[in-house]
Amino acid sequence: MKRTKILSGIALALTGGALVPPSALAGGLALYEISTPDVGLASAGYAAGAQDATTLFKNPAGMSLLNGPQLNASVQALYGNVQFSGNSQTTTTGGNGNNAIGSLPGASLFITYPLTEKLTLGFGTLSYFGLAEDYGNSWAGRYYVQKGTLLGISFMPAASFKVNEWLSIGGGLNAMFGYLDSQVALNTLGPTDGQMKIKDEAWGFGGNAGILIQPRPGTHIGVNYLSAVKLDFSAKPGFNNLGPLGALPLFQNPPTLNLGITVPQSVMVGGYQELNDRWALLADVGWQNWSKFGQVAIGYDTANPGSLTTQLHYQDTWHGAMGVQYKASEQWRFTGGFAYDTSAISDANRTVTAPIGEAYRFGFGAFWKVSQSMDLGAAYELAWSGDLPVTQTSAYRGTVSGTYQNVFFSFFSLNLNWRF
16 A cells, blocks of 8 residues: 555656646736637727627627627637746756747637527637647756647537616526646656656536626626636556656556646626717726636545645736727728736746746737628737746756746737628
């Protein structure tokens, strides 16, 4: 019994680097940028705009304000610059690795349908949680992470009810499909590195609810709550190139590792105010519960199973945004916005598996009304975090120290809104 517990403990120690969820987005892994027109507003008015079918996710109560059935389809290209630069405190061999993020695609689809004058139904699919990183196999931090993907894809049926002329309520189900794929090098104390991989899929469920108040035409006040979603991954790690260590029972028949990750809950409060028939102002403030995400439940299944909670020292984040919308003509509308998000990790607790910090967001968009039934739009957003210092130390994995220089993310989205 004692021997099994010791071996299981060694397994958790060796695989700890791969079990930390990968992320590299300022504020955390939750994206406001889900390829919708809000990219051009830096998310300003997220919970209050209610101008197209994408309100199904941002505030489902807003579906009651839409005229007739609507469909919004969008695609997005993300480019992240997350490049490590080591310093003399680094004790492991290897270089600075790849740009950890590079280019990633995205897409979303929403459809709403008024069933009665008061009741509107809808369905959406999107990904607002997760990211992928790839440093390569030979960089200095390879014993903490080489590459990893943590992704959540949501499927959301929703409904909105118009209580009266000034109040609407809405809610829906968040059925999230989670995907985890992580790879880390293992220090075999020999001439070459070993490697461990873990891969799994899981489903988690949560809710999305909102209210929208319209005290007068052209004024919206919205509140949206997105609940937490628990993703329980479970898989046996795979090992290769371990040399003499590969003969140990621990690696011949490794324990099943259970990893419980909580996608954080969030609250967003927003406002939309038309100044005249051309100009409108939008704003929002929000909170995300990243401290809960930082409590990762790890378990192992052996003859004597056990569990522990890893504390990643995440902290809750705050968000604020302001934006403007200008209707130049019946055919053209332009948007711009600015947002700020606090960091989910302090400088002292930053790791190479989660090189994140505060973010300044700047968005611009242009939208063309092709006909009475169709709009086309394009939007761009820059999320800037600047330089992010990091020092991570482990007796087994060594010290990795340096700076992620000029960290930024670029988002470019194209979207189609069709009114039936």
